[in-house]
Amino acid sequence: MGRLGALLALLALVAGCAPGAEPAGSASPGAALARPAAVPPLAGRWRILAGDVRDTQWYGHLSDVIGVALDQDGNLYATGSRNGNVQVVTPDGRLIARWAGLGGGFGQLDGPSGLAVDDEGHVYVADTLNHRVQVFDPTGRPLITWGQFGRGPGELAFPYGVALAPDGSVYVSDTRNDRIQLFAIDGHPLDRWGSRGDGPGQLDRPYGIAVARDGTLYVVEELNNRVQHFSATGQPLGVWGEYGTGPGQFNYPRGIALDAEGNLYVADSWNHRIQKFTPEGHLLEILGTQGAGVGQLQRPEGLVVDRHGDLYVADSGNSRLQKLALASPAP
Numbered sequence: 001m002g003r004l005g006a007l008l009a010l011l012a013l014v015a016g017c018a019p020g021a022e023p024a025g026s027a028s029p030g031a032a033l034a035r036p037a038a039v040p041p042l043a044g045r046w047r048i049l050a051g052d053v054r055d056t057q058w059y060g061h062l063s064d065v066i067g068v069a070l071d072q073d074g075n076l077y078a079t080g081s082r083n084g085n086v087q088v089v090t091p092d093g094r095l096i097a098r099w100a101g102l103g104g105g106f107g108q109l110d111g112p113s114g115l116a117v118d119d120e121g122h123v124y125v126a127d128t129l130n131h132r133v134q135v136f137d138p139t140g141r142p143l144i145t146w147g148q149f150g151r152g153p154g155e156l157a158f159p160y161g162v163a164l165a166p167d168g169s170v171y172v173s174d175t176r177n178d179r180i181q182l183f184a185i186d187g188h189p190l191d192r193w194g195s196r197g198d199g200p201g202q203l204d205r206p207y208g209i210a211v212a213r214d215g216t217l218y219v220v221e222e223l224n225n226r227v228q229h230f231s232a233t234g235q236p237l238g239v240w241g242e243y244g245t246g247p248g249q250f251n252y253p254r255g256i257a258l259d260a261e262g263n264l265y266v267a268d269s270w271n272h273r274i275q276k277f278t279p280e281g282h283l284l285e286i287l288g289t290q291g292a293g294v295g296q297l298q299r300p301e302g303l304v305v306d307r308h309g310d311l312y313v314a315d316s317g318n319s320r321l322q323k324l325a326l327a328s329p330a331p
Contacts, residue, residue, distance in 0.1 A: 046295030051320025099140030107142030146187025193234035240281030
């Protein structure tokens with residue numbers, strides 16, 4: 001039994017799991033590079049994984065899809081923000097589960113955003129409009145919840161991103177409080193940092209977050225139009241990005257993901273594209289163009305990269321999930 005499983009068993013013995021309770025920027029190494037040509041749509045490598053309008057199983061259920069995460073079997077979890085649900089999709093696009101539902105009760109979700117899945121299959125969801133984080137087992141059974149609206153330690157205001165640290169603790173982007181909070185797996189607040197501003201270590205609408213293998217935390221700031229990275233203790237290590245439509249610039253970025261080499265993919269949401277950077281912020285590629293066709297994007301948000309190096313995209317404005325086969329052979 002893992003750490004979360006042991007904790008939940010203890011809680012059940014002692015008390016049970018009762019129902020509970022928009023731009024300025026800074027210097028950009030990416031923008032300083034010579035202007036590269038945008039990568040073409042990679043015809044044949046993009047695929048609509050879920051949400052195809054011709055498939056009736058998806059009608060309405062991926063409306064405003066926001067967060068995506070993968071489990072150890074390669075299944076994709078996605079939050080439907082408007083409908084308050086989590087959907088589980090196989091790597092070949094088959095729907096195998098849909099759970100939670102719109103509301104404020106234990107196990108219900110309202111405007112869910114980012115999510116993460118641990119090695120045991122527990123799913124951590126930013127329950128954004130309920131100002132909390134909920135944890136579910138692999139079947140969708142609610143296990144524990146923490147957070148309430150406020151500015152104090154452990155309180156949240158419209159949380160968006162969730163990411164797991166190497167030691168199993170949980171980072172949450174406390175978006176409207178302009179800070180990052182770190183929680184133990186039982187929801188006990190461990191640390192927090194950030195304040196509103198555009199200086200090093202300050203934040204303005206932190207959204208997507210991702211943790212590297214060495215514990216470095218990367219944060220996308222929507223209103224500062226940049227990416228910052230921090231040490232595990234919250235020390236600012238670097239920043240890049242600025243407002244604009246050119247290479248290395250951003251227009252309300254939202255999601256972020258890392259591949260096995262530590263490269264970062266950033267959902268440049270209102271430029272309707274994804275940009276790929278080195279860990280130091282040097283621009284490598286630009287992926288996608290605006291539109292509704294295969295390989296085109298409309299306000300992309302959540303991103304995740306699988307162990308093979310293929311990219312999954314929450315194509316929010318098109319209410320669908322797309323896969324870009326960067327590593328595996330084209331279908």
